Amino acid sequence: MSPFTLAVLINLLFMLFRLAYIILYPIDLSPEEAQYWDWSRHLDLSYYSKPPMVAYLNFLSTSVFGNTELGVRITPVILSFVMSVLLYIFVNKLFNERVALLSSVIPNLFVGTAINSVLMTTDAPLVFFWGVTVMLIYMAVERNTAALWFWVGVFAGLAFLSKYPAVFLFPLTLLYLFLVNRELLLSTNPYISLIPAFTLSLPVLVWNIKHNFISFRHVSALAEKNAHFPNLGTFFEFIGGQVLLLSVFPFFFMVYGWWKTFRERDSRLVFLTVYSLPVFIFFSSLALKKKVYANWAGFGYFTGAVLAALFMDKLLKRSKPIFIGVVTLSGSLIILLHFTPLIDYVGLRKLLPPKRDPARVMIGWEELGREVGKFYTGKELVFSSSYQIAAELAFYVEGNPRTFVFHLGRMTQYYLWRDRLKTYKGRDALFISDWGLPDRVKKHFKNYEFLKSVDIFWRGEKVKSYKIYRMTNFTGWFDESPKGY
Template sequence: YMNLLTRELLGVSELAVRITPIVLSFLLSILTYLFVRRVFDQRSAIIASTLPQLTVGFAINSILMTTDAPLIFFWSLTVMVLFFAFERNSTWLWLFAGFLGGLTFLSKYPAVFLLPCALVYGFLFRRELLKDYRPYFSLLPAIGLSLPVLYWNYKHDFVSFRHVSTLASKSAGLFNIDSFLEFMGGQLVLLSVIPFLLLPYIWLKGLGDRKKAFFVLFSLLPFLFFAGLSLFKKVEANWSGFAYFSALVLVSTFLSRSILLVPAYLLSLLLFIFLHFTPLLDRIGLGGILPPQRDPTKIGIGWSELGRTVSEMREKGEKIVSPHYQISAELAFYVEGNPRTYCINLGRRMNQYDLWEKDYEGDAIFVDYRPIDGRVLSASEGIIEERVVPIFWRGREIRRFYIYRLKNLNKVEEEMPGSY
């Protein structure tokens, strides 16, 4: 819905895609300042509203429109309102918290952590509220907003929940210290060095204070869950990122009275610069630390060039087909006229394209990371034109696209999804 709104206002453009996380980040900074100033003090508020913008985790979600951008925004707002709801036990605050929690769930499913975090805090510090009827009013708007998601999943065999389950169990093992260390390293990068190293002490000390314990539990519990999960499977660094709003509030209160304040800003700024502008590493002879093939920014490179090439080859409005949803989605944006694109299954897990009608018969353009699959070629009457587009980043080839204009492509014999 956010993308729909910005597209209607700004048309199909990169600005329309990028502006939502920018606006959400700006609003969150203002609201964070007002919130922390009221709960703690002005110095902490200034730090809490500015330092996160220099951390990699929050900065990335300030410029990239992923589901994490609205998740972080609405999670943070829900935590703010829940804090006041616990303090005042006001019916309208509980209802408002539930409403924001519902929006958080619509953004991304990790919103479910709100409930156990609130229950644990209530049980440990505000047990009398658990006997009051008012806190449970928060469930009404939360469940109401979640019903469309639940109903859609019911109609589609709970496919999105199966997807989350697959992510949570994929590559699971008995004990994997490597994935744990990789997860912890990712958290250090996301939070920056000093905030990450301070957190264990801040969490432990904060549990002794009722007010700070609220922020401890809303960050520590999700962190412990994903850290524990990383002992058994690979956990992406960003999975726990939403919970660090509360953690950074605590870090800000600590740094407001610490000599580490300036170093924290400087180190965060350095990480921010070098991870957002990775070619600078090559300029100073440190490119080996993060070579182009492992550079996370490479994912955004080459799509406009691919779109131009496909636009040149697409002489008669040919359908555009790929076995990768990333390619199909990028071409829907970068190809002239923004045509509908299709994603066929040649051996992958299920994605959203499998839920949509696949009407790609006729002359078509097929795009892949490798030479054309025999099943695709045999389903057509032959290749009319083919091109190879190598993509370079920081002086090295990071990927190449194989593009084929096919005559009269019929339905390709697809595989059943291997997983969700």
């Protein structure tokens, strides 16, 4: 069996496992997935916090598979498989079949890859289009044809439509050209890529002009929120998150690859390092000021994973037992990530109690939707003060009702849809909350009554509780004042 065939078969097995996991394992959509699905019911040029690609892909997949978990999550499963095959082909040309096989298979054992291959968030399309773009850049630098640079621009534009960090492609590519072929900086071909990239990005700019640049205000607010320097706590939390994203040992192989790049000056290593190390440095520096979520730097590990695979291959040649140990540890982390109740059986419950289990955010939404559905006749206004709850109810209440948010905190996409509230004037409503009924909500209704409390259990412990209220005679508007972006 050829290494390529083996790579395809192994990745097919991972794909089948993910499909079975989505269909059979009792977890629901995460709140972000539910929100992006809800966006797909209101297609637009862009959205409050993110570009539109995730909504477009959700629209396509749910048009085929329906409003189901599979309908939402089939896209990252397919993208992950296709990328693994493309990565094999690319790395085989870059190095050899052994490294190509490891580069295609080993990332499946990364925590970050496992998440992006199942959950339909903006990271899944970003990583895919980012990966295709950087591979095309390598080929375009080698051949310098107008056609290749044009396709670089197309996929860079698609990456930007997926998530804003795609803008890193421009400065990193300039850096790469400066390091490996400075003459190309004076050639017109590389700049051809800017035409399709800008054209594809233009709708997002137009949408933001119409909405007072709200997306950029949101991103700016995220960058400044609770910022102070130096913040060693958030810095080490970020570094720990990066180690975990690459399942511990592969992270250190990647770091070793960065170090070897400066020692050996191999142009292939320079390519892999340029599109990974600066991303890590940028977000690490930001983490010295504020909390930075681990996944923010994840797209930079596309080439970083190839570096890790390259030096893991060298380990395999020297010591197969150690290599097997590294792979086994990574595989064990992936199993625990997918099936966190196993943590209780291996005696690590105190290390990760149910209330800190990341899986808890995907538990209980279908149950809550079912309970709300018992009171929903199809005529009521369904809303919450949390966009997460509103999005999940839109997905899990039978009939997929239109839901709304009464904003007590920061603004969300739902604030831009509040004009449609007037169609519910005079009707009853169902308000769902995880903490109670605010006075500001009460004043928009004639009366209210508490209907039910819904407790959610995970790994034998209550992790969430929701309250359902019936409100009568809606005024037709919300007196909202979102606090920031």
